[in-house]
Amino acid sequence: MTVPTSFRHVHAFASADADDVARLGGKGSGLARMTSLGLPVPPGFVVDTGVCKEVLSNGQLPEEIWEEVLGALRDLEALTGRTFGSGPSPLLLSVRSGAAVSMPGMMDTVLDLGASRYLIDDLAAWADDTHFAYDARRRLLQMFGSVVLGITDDRFQRILRATRAEAGVRSDTELDAGHLQKVCDRFEAAIAADDLVVPEDPLLQLRQAITAVYASWNTPRAIHYRKSNGISDDVGTAATVQMMVFGDLGGNSGTGVCFTRNPMTGENTAYGDYLPQAQGEDVVAGLRNTMSLDDLAARHPAVHSSLVSIMDHLEHTTTDMCDIEFTVEREQLFILQTRVGKRSAAAAVRIAVEMAEAGLISFEEAIRRVDPASLEQLGRPAIDRSLATEPTLSGIGASPGAAQGIAVFDPDRAEALAGQGLTVILVREETTPDDIHGMTAAAGILTSQGGKTSHAAVVARGMGRPAVTGAAALEIEGTIAHVGDVRIAEGDEITIDGSTGDVFVGLTPLVEPEPLPELDRLLEWADEVRTLGVRANADNGPDAARARAAGAEGIGLARTEHMFMGERLGIVQSIILTDDPDERERRLDELTATQIGDFEDLLREMDGLPVIVRLLDPPLHEFLPGSVEIGREMLERVRAGEPTDDLETLDRQVRRWSEENPMLGLRGVRLGLVIDDIYRLQIEAALEAVRRRVASGGDPRLELMIPLVSTSEELTAMRSVVDHAVESINKISDSPIHVEVGTMIELPRAALTADEIAAQADFFSFGTNDLTQMTFGLSRDDAEGAFLGHYLDRGILPKDPFRTLDVKGVGRLIQLAVAAGRAAKPNLPIGVCGEHGGDPDSIDFFLSQGLDYVSVSPPRVPVARLAAAQAELRAFDRGSVLS
């Protein structure tokens, strides 16, 4: 065996340092590692990433690097005993890209370099196969033509189509040598028509191909991919030059892909596809049906057995499930590539847990292995992608999971039809608190407007209903919707995929999730690791029960406004609109009675655990119809010649409550102080629920949370109302009650004056959604449609601050508030009840700031448990929890 020469930027697989991924790129490093493990890898060498920048700026490979390539090529010829570009044992080469960070399919590859016209006869003689020789040349012309010369692949595809038609065959593999020769001639003619040429000199082919592979770093799609995935443009790619092996040298050859475990289910059995008489691209193209690994075993037992032992070897070496590309060239197995295999969310959990239990990886590593966000969809059915057709339209995947049923355009109808046992998808332009009963009754929600935090999205996530929002192509008029020419009437079946935003007309096949015992084990391990508490945002008994079952350690946020909706909306509206104080008092009493039950449910389900109830947050006009809505109805009435007096009265009243900027208006504690009876009703109902729970032997731990506090005086005023109410209950009750009173920190001023506010608060809870809106001066709903996307595309914002906490700005306020709050009250409990509570990057920050818990919607409780454990491990890696 020849010892490879040592170069500066060119590294033979056999002598390269496989750990130096930064220089070799992922693919080069993998090939070097497999080579060093003694696996049957076709030999070759890597031109490293250090060359990339220079090639990109000069447009060609520097001379001294080319000299190194020629040296490595000499070594390769010596090693293989073949010659690049000449017989009798001709060497063909591939050139592939490969950056340190995986960018699957983003960059280019050129195969069969060296298959010049003059070599056809030698190739045919070597392989004893003329068809093979022309096919190799055909592939060279096509890939060199498109990747190096920049001719669109369409041109080549047209020629292939025409030739297939002439030959009367359906696939390229059915073309015989004569046809392929004609294809080669036609390809050459097409290239010449553009005044271009594939050089006959194989060295020129190689040099141009390497240059082109480097250049593919800067294709628009690669740039876009890096931007979307946060990969730096400076990393650069390497180019891997490798001996071609051939899966298309007759029936004893073939090519395949295998996984060391089942990537769909995680089951610990090898899983893969094999295609005889084929090259790698043919598998990917999916034109022919593949065989299973069992078929391979039957056909080539020796090959199968070495593949199995290689799989075993690789999985133990990488300590993860591997995805392996292999080729069989006349009964000889070659491994072309291996990497950590992609897997479904369920498989990720099962593989991690089983590997940890088998001692292959640590429990901590198992925790790290699973993407927390993926857990959310585990409990929900999904579209069966293997059977799905093209979606009819697309919107924003606002609440994951798939749902299907009949389209209904009105919440009352939705409730009625669901009551008759029908499965309903509620379809609306957007939803309002008026629609809650319809949303509750529906299996899924589809809106044509709104983003990830529209009313529909937030409520659907909270309810665990799949939802697609902002499907702008959907035009709804009354009980009919149109998507271009497609018409959807009430009762038509539709399917929505809240994970992807896809919407299908008709019933697309779904797959139901299997129960996953490994998940429980993983989350138990996570609970042992994490220090950050996890609570749930839940507004009613069933949600609270679901959250507790999912592992929530209390309720971090019960939004009482949700208790004002549905059938109670009428009561709430008359409270707001009536001018008669007696009527108001009566209606308030009515509402109090129902609220007591709501609070009892929550406290019962969370007995012994903290339950944070937030007093009314939204402005009152959210419970009223809108002026525009009323205007439309008025117009209709006038057109129909009907009287409009009642609407005019309503309009006047509605307008009295309307605000320019409702988010900055009369809501939260302001409402509680100015229109005090609604808060008083809520406080009384909550305390009465506590009293009843205590009286019946429960352990209610109510904490009342005051929203939108900006000054300590607001909190002082509200807390004295609560304290008085508690006193008067305890004066006459046998079993005294106790409640805590705390506040949201969701306005910059609250964060800036947290010391004063802490003196009045038993706890803090950061409302990071509002805090982000106020800190940026940005209404999320307005921004998402209008310019947030533009900002993210241009890199003006690195990430969506409503998903990943803006540490520099909003985070600074949180830091100031925690420091000031704890300085005033050292053991002040502090949590987060915004959507950021479930985001891993944000959780890292919350942990680093010493927060006590995050609170998330019930389906995200497992997500948060796992993410909190991962945050803990990352903090441990950084050497400290408090950065």
Add this chain to the structure above:
Amino acid sequence: MTVPTSFRHVHAFASADADDVARLGGKGSGLARMTSLGLPVPPGFVVDTGVCKEVLSNGQLPEEIWEEVLGALRDLEALTGRTFGSGPSPLLLSVRSGAAVSMPGMMDTVLDLGASRYLIDDLAAWADDTHFAYDARRRLLQMFGSVVLGITDDRFQRILRATRAEAGVRSDTELDAGHLQKVCDRFEAAIAADDLVVPEDPLLQLRQAITAVYASWNTPRAIHYRKSNGISDDVGTAATVQMMVFGDLGGNSGTGVCFTRNPMTGENTAYGDYLPQAQGEDVVAGLRNTMSLDDLAARHPAVHSSLVSIMDHLEHTTTDMCDIEFTVEREQLFILQTRVGKRSAAAAVRIAVEMAEAGLISFEEAIRRVDPASLEQLGRPAIDRSLATEPTLSGIGASPGAAQGIAVFDPDRAEALAGQGLTVILVREETTPDDIHGMTAAAGILTSQGGKTSHAAVVARGMGRPAVTGAAALEIEGTIAHVGDVRIAEGDEITIDGSTGDVFVGLTPLVEPEPLPELDRLLEWADEVRTLGVRANADNGPDAARARAAGAEGIGLARTEHMFMGERLGIVQSIILTDDPDERERRLDELTATQIGDFEDLLREMDGLPVIVRLLDPPLHEFLPGSVEIGREMLERVRAGEPTDDLETLDRQVRRWSEENPMLGLRGVRLGLVIDDIYRLQIEAALEAVRRRVASGGDPRLELMIPLVSTSEELTAMRSVVDHAVESINKISDSPIHVEVGTMIELPRAALTADEIAAQADFFSFGTNDLTQMTFGLSRDDAEGAFLGHYLDRGILPKDPFRTLDVKGVGRLIQLAVAAGRAAKPNLPIGVCGEHGGDPDSIDFFLSQGLDYVSVSPPRVPVARLAAAQAELRAFDRGSVLS
């Protein structure tokens, strides 16, 4: 002369420490001081403020204090040679309240104590005047009855009315002794009817009166006054007990009030009123016509001459204009009270300047003496309060000064009628950018909605037009308005007072301001003292000229949106609404051409001084009609059977631009980045204006300001647009231009990341209005009508944060931003262009933070010059400019 005894809480005027205002209260201290100056003050003593709390909590004067009072009373009898409550030389006493802080008219007084029934004959004999004796008793009964016994004064007034009617006279002074005796009997009967009694024992009268005077500290109106004026409830009042002297002992007696200088004009001549045969209350009641001081001189030359020498003495002692109450008892002059006199804004300036020039006070003291806020109204006519009737309705005084003219309800009509030479008051529910031409044409603006920063208020202040906003009682329908039963039609004359918010139907007499040369001198002195720069917010040439004449050192804020209004609104609307790119381009060019002229005007007027031009700030829908407006018109059309197609199209387009929370939406730099041609047009127009000014030999100093920046990346992106535009001009121009690019700091995130932003900015300007809104999460317009007043009343907010900067919250952000900005760029110029720039408390803070300048509307430039000088003096007093 008897040496007064020394007590713990009771202090004779002659021996009290006049400087101890905290213990003696203002009135007590003044009387002690005058006594020590040897002025003829009726003797007496003070029960000090240290007793107040105890009296308030126990409801009576403590026994040991009463012992002290009795001791002081013995001394008083010895000093005066009279006896309290017995003949032949009876002593009557007054008890008055007096806190350390002046609360004029807020607390109670009881006079003529000792005038018991049994003493009538002795009193009549002593005075040789039965009428006097009964009148003294009548006053005692009435004041004791109402103040001590709590009987409403109405009861006594009814009896007086009835008796006057029986006697056939019009005023109480015309009642003879017999009538007065009958009044006394009836008063006693009325008091007895409530089971109450005025004790005959004079000591009991005194004790109860002192207690009642202390108790008046806690009357609702006193509490309210303290709250509105920021006076602590803990200060407490003192009670002053003093010998009564009588101005009603015949023609040689009388009572008066005088000022050492004219309080209306400031002229250095004594000014006052004298009423013969009267007690103090009679002057205040204004029932009889008073005499001038010259009349007094003619009548009692000796009295007049001692009064003049006392005035002289007092003014030199207090080194300020004094307000003196005096009584003449049978040719003998008594001084009852003196204090620093209230004066008009003009008088304040003139008096301060003349006193400084006369060497009576220092120049610095002159600067301190004038309330900066009062200067704003100096240039404007005012309602002649001496002639004014009751206002028809009241709103918010939004832009000071008075205006009168015919009411017009439509901006087009306003422009047309003003064009015909009529003086117009524009009356609207609220104004929008559409109304600018009407506002420009009007002499004043009246709206039924909106607060101090409504569009109407802000624009009116900027224009220097008086305005009353939020006059909620005004119901406008078409071209008619109603205030209760009062109807105002187009063309009816009305008068508005933008200082007080009063509105009068008809032409109430106005007073025109005199030119005031002393003001220029005062402001020159102020300029020598201050270090804080003063710039103006001005949007057009005439405003800039006015601002420069008023002393502005540049433009701190030119709002370019104002250049998009009036006749240009049509162009702007078609830019927004057209779908035709060519049409859009044409309209943009049209707008560019007009903007160049706008910018040239500004730069010409401010040649050599900095001109900060802010690029477009508001969202685009502010330039479009509202959905509700369109809805109304549609309804009218439908009712009239007219087609509505055009309106429906407009409505769709308008709704495409509408936002939930426009303040947090697509505006400022966001607009500049997303819909980039409008910013590009503004930048090009501004640079072209600079080029033209340079070409014609001017010295233009343009600074472009980017609004609503929340990330440094936004500023980087915009600044590169400006830099490129400058480069391409300089490439082809002979006279190269230069502009600075800076940003508003008006979002919390900008303040929190000021270091990064400073790296991209040539200057910072705090937009304290938006910064306050975002920090509190509070829309000013929504809050002012709905709950800000409630918050101020309850003390939840100590001051309106939109008038006086919230130092704790918003101030903290400013502090962080200045520190971070200057750390990144040590000489970064930083100013303030919000309304707080003109508020003295806020200016103190800005100065302490090392800011370079404030920028205010042109009429407030003098205000800011003076306030900045005062801030400097206060900072000097505190020992440091940088706290």
